[in-house]
Each structure stands twice: as structure tokens, then as C-alpha cells.
Amino acid sequence: MQDSHGPGTQALPGFLFMDGSTITSSVGIVAPRVAKFSEPVALRCGAVIDEYELVYETYGTLNAEGTNAVLVCHALNASHHVAGTYADDPSAVGWWDNMIGPGKPVDTNRFFVVGVNNVGGCHGSTGPKSVNPGTGKPWGGQFPVVTVEDWVATQARLADHLGIRQFAAVMGGSLGAMQALAWTIQFPDRLRHALVIACTPNLSAQNIAFNEVARQAIITDPDFHGGDYYLHGATPTRGLRVARMVGHITYLSDDVMASKFGRQLKHGRLNYSFDTEFEIESYLRHQGNKFAEYFDANTYLRITKVLDYFDPAFEHGGDLARALAPARASFLVISFTTDWRFSPERSREIVKALLHNRRNVTYAEIDAPHGHDAFLLDDARYHRLVEAYFNRIALDVGA
Amino acid sequence: MSQGNGTASRPDYAAIAGWVRPGSSVLDLGCGDGTLLRYLQDSRGVTGYGVEIDDANVIACVGNGVNVVQGDLERGLADFVDRSFDYVILSQTLQAVKNSERVMKEMLRVGREGIVTFPNFGYWKNRLQIASGRMPVSENLPYQWFNTPNVHLCTIADFESFCAERNIRIVERKVLTRGETVAWWPNLLGALAVYHFGNGA
Numbered sequence: 001m002q003d004s005h006g007p008g009t010q011a012l013p014g015f016l017f018m019d020g021s022t023i024t025s026s027v028g029i030v031a032p033r034v035a036k037f038s039e040p041v042a043l044r045c046g047a048v049i050d051e052y053e054l055v056y057e058t059y060g061t062l063n064a065e066g067t068n069a070v071l072v073c074h075a076l077n078a079s080h081h082v083a084g085t086y087a088d089d090p091s092a093v094g095w096w097d098n099m100i101g102p103g104k105p106v107d108t109n110r111f112f113v114v115g116v117n118n119v120g121g122c123h124g125s126t127g128p129k130s131v132n133p134g135t136g137k138p139w140g141g142q143f144p145v146v147t148v149e150d151w152v153a154t155q156a157r158l159a160d161h162l163g164i165r166q167f168a169a170v171m172g173g174s175l176g177a178m179q180a181l182a183w184t185i186q187f188p189d190r191l192r193h194a195l196v197i198a199c200t201p202n203l204s205a206q207n208i209a210f211n212e213v214a215r216q217a218i219i220t221d222p223d224f225h226g227g228d229y230y231l232h233g234a235t236p237t238r239g240l241r242v243a244r245m246v247g248h249i250t251y252l253s254d255d256v257m258a259s260k261f262g263r264q265l266k267h268g269r270l271n272y273s274f275d276t277e278f279e280i281e282s283y284l285r286h287q288g289n290k291f292a293e294y295f296d297a298n299t300y301l302r303i304t305k306v307l308d309y310f311d312p313a314f315e316h317g318g319d320l321a322r323a324l325a326p327a328r329a330s331f332l333v334i335s336f337t338t339d340w341r342f343s344p345e346r347s348r349e350i351v352k353a354l355l356h357n358r359r360n361v362t363y364a365e366i367d368a369p370h371g372h373d374a375f376l377l378d379d380a381r382y383h384r385l386v387e388a389y390f391n392r393i394a395l396d397v398g399a
Numbered sequence: 400m401s402q403g404n405g406t407a408s409r410p411d412y413a414a415i416a417g418w419v420r421p422g423s424s425v426l427d428l429g430c431g432d433g434t435l436l437r438y439l440q441d442s443r444g445v446t447g448y449g450v451e452i453d454d455a456n457v458i459a460c461v462g463n464g465v466n467v468v469q470g471d472l473e474r475g476l477a478d479f480v481d482r483s484f485d486y487v488i489l490s491q492t493l494q495a496v497k498n499s500e501r502v503m504k505e506m507l508r509v510g511r512e513g514i515v516t517f518p519n520f521g522y523w524k525n526r527l528q529i530a531s532g533r534m535p536v537s538e539n540l541p542y543q544w545f546n547t548p549n550v551h552l553c554t555i556a557d558f559e560s561f562c563a564e565r566n567i568r569i570v571e572r573k574v575l576t577r578g579e580t581v582a583w584w585p586n587l588l589g590a591l592a593v594y595h596f597g598n599g600a
Binding site for chain 2: 332348351352355356358360361362363364365366367381384385388389391392395
């Protein structure tokens, strides 16, 4: 490992009270790093990427034995920036900052946490925006379709690069959880624990349908240009906006939408027009606009495909227990009662397969009102559970 | 939270541990904070899982280092396939489930054998309190009538006729009062009943 102990993290230690409780704090100012890989990676789709870069961040310190590393896998729109803030942008708080930091459930005083932007992403790792060395132009529409398994393969190379032979845990929510699950199958000996949160063993027809609406919104945007919009100085912003709006509906529960927005009017009275009449419309438009400003449409297309293709049981005649047979990790599986995108029933399928295989598994169903997005939110029971589980991991790995 | 100090904190735990073969697989229904499972892991080297509905208990199980699956055992054990455990244990929970018959049936579907413990309602102190016109409140029945979770209390005689009618074979029985084994008139002198049972021949 060459660069992993640079001045990336300036941790503010958690303050320990006499009763053992801590004031949690942020990991502080962090800085992303880049790892370059020149060994080609063969993707599931048949394409080969000869060289690529992964942007990543680390928090905490890898112990001498290298046993306390935790890989955090991101979901659809997130990145390697998991915790802390940037010196030049204090408002850029990591997407799982409430979970990861000194004294937090994933305590960076004990664990060495790695966040990575996946291949095909748009936050600095090699993706559609990057220049294709073969053509000297941005990959654009030519960037291959990647899969969860491809991501895991490249993450394993990052682990090699960082000198991590075996992770104490690989964790994620939603699409991030799929990566944790795939890790247990692809590299059973390279992780001791998998935290599989708000996951599903594969997408339902309804899930795929929502993704397809999102993709069609992007692809049919006149500014899409077959994915080569960079060369046209255009951005399929309208399509991306609609895609995000559709996605956002599926992240929230009916109840939370009702309590947050109900039928509240934007202007206090009806205008009988196509402007935003209801608060929910305004909210979705805001979310869509915000997203379209920073996210790349080609990446969005590919990540929805990553979701659609994930189905570890497919090659085993639909038998998830057989698909998970190689797994050696211990599992914490968590679902949220109001998550209708990846419902608790889907998590139970994973649990059932693990029980069948006699793996160590703990399953918790958190009664939270927020729908799929609950995995990102600060729910006390959820965080206490993860904290308790990480205490157990710490005992297991000597962290 | 005691982390496997190797002692049974409840009198029925030692009785259960005495019956469970070392290295066997165990499913503990209504496992609470996981103390029994932890005890069985430490003392008998079992592998196992608990089923528990309460959030705080699930977190406590994680703290105790035992596997737990959060769920409502009243809704059946759909996540568990037939005969997947050597023992299914229901410790001091039978009297608190709504459908005791269904739970007993599920225990013998998922497990080769079952172990159940419950407070004996026929214990003389309970009888005496009933005779004096009050609902019994005791060490093993520490609730008032208005806040008790117990909905299906039974006596040792009730349980044994229940088993006989359903072709459930009682393998072993242990009756305890204040942690001591009761040899005579168990339905009168026993406060706590512990049964080991299987499917009838």
C-alpha cells in the first residue's frame, strides 16, 4: 500500500463520559484519494476495461494486523464521500455521516472505514464522463453496462491496494447492501461480517418497471444524443429530472408523503394551472432539479441496470440458498416496515436462505415510517442495533 | 448484559441445558435477551437462533452474541423449514401466546423435539389465592390480572392431557419449586414445569 496513510482524516475524538456514553462527532475534514489500476478488468457483459481509477476516502486507522477495515458500499446516487466534510466545502457532509464517525455506530476510533465510488460512477471514478483511452473522447454511450459483481471485483482490487486482506465488515443499504451480499459469494474469505440493509435478492417486476420509466425519460430526452451529449455540449437534464422524480416516489412511504405533504397547496389556493399546485409537486421538482445539477445521466442509466441485473440466484435455478452456499460471513440483515420498494418480505428471503445454509444471521425489522430511505436516517433503534453489532464485530476481530 | 458467565439465571435453564445434547442445533422461540441461548452456546456448544418480537430484546441478543430473527412467533415459523433443528425451545412463553396449540404444532414441525417451560397454575399457592377469592400473584406469575401478558395459563395435568390428545410424546418432565426438583404431587407442589417432548410414536 502506498498512499493510504496520508493526511486524509483529521478525526475529532469522541468524548467519553464516566457512564461510558460518548458525544459523537464528525470524522472532520476528509479528502478523497485516487487509486489507479492498470490491470484490465473483465466485466460480466463481456467488455474489458484496460485501466481505471477508483476514488475513495478512508476514516480511522488500519490496525497493525489489518483486521479492523470496514467497506461501505454506496447506493444509487451516493459516492465515496461517506462521512466528514471537505475543507473547501463544509456543507458537503458525507451521505452516511450519522452512522459513521467517532463514537457513532460504526466507530472510526476503532474501525478503519473505506468508502469508494464505483466504476461507472460520476464522482471521480472511471465512468461514462471519463476519457476512453482508445478514442481520446469521453466514453459516453460506449461505456459498458456494469454489474454489482463487477463493482465487487474492482472493490477487491482497492482492498489489495490498501493492504486489506479481509474486511471486518462490508456494509451497505439498498444497492449498497447488494454489494455486501455479493461480496459474501464472490470473496467468502475476505470478509467476516456483512451488513445487508434494506436489500432484496433481486428486483421485482414493479422495481424494474420504475427503473425503465426513469431510463426512458433520459433516453428520449432530445439532449441525450445516444449518451454522447458531452460532445454536443448538452445535458439531458429534463430526462434526468423526471427519472429522479420517479425514483424519489419509490423511496418514500405513502404515510410519510401524507404526513409531510398531504394535499397542502403551494400557493394557498387552487390556480387551475399546470404550475405546481400541491407541495408534493414542488418537492419532487426540487429533488429532480437538484439531482440533475450534479448527477450524470449515463451513470444513472447504468446504475438502474446494475439494480435490474442483480440476481445471485439466477444462475442457480432461482435457488438463493444455493447461490449463498459459498458465503462464510456472519450476517446482520435489516429491513424497514414501510419500505415498499424492497419490502421486509424480500429481506426475509435472504434470511431464509441463510438459515437454510446455517449461517450466522441476525435479522431485524425496524418499525420506521420513512419507507426505503429509512436506512439513511437517524433512527435510534436502528442505530443502536448497528452499534451493538459493531461491538460484536470489534470483539471478533480485536478492533 | 452478562456475556455468557456460564450460569443459568433461571431455574428452568439448567434443566433445559441438561437435556440438550452437546453440539446440537436449537431454535429458541421468544428468546428474550438471548440469555438462554448464550448459556446453551457456552455450556453445550449448541448452534442456534432465537426468535423475538421486541426491538430492545433483539438489540440485547446482538449484545449477547446470539443470532436472532425478529418476528412474531404467533404468525408461524414460515422462515424455518421442517425438521431443521434438533430442539425448539419455548421457555416461559407458552402461557403468553394466543394460539398455544398452533405454536406447539409448529415447534414439532421445525424441530425434531421440543422443550417447553411454563408456570404451573395448579401450584398450591395459586390454588390458595384462587380459593381466597383473588387472582394468583407469585414469583412465577408476577403480574396483576389487569397487566398480565399470560392468556393461556394451564396446570401440569392440563398440559399432559393436551399432549396425550394430540399424540405428543412426553420424553422427560422436570417440576421445580424455587429451583428445587419436586418429586411428589407435582401438580400441587410444583411452581414451574419443564417438558421435553416429541412426536408420538
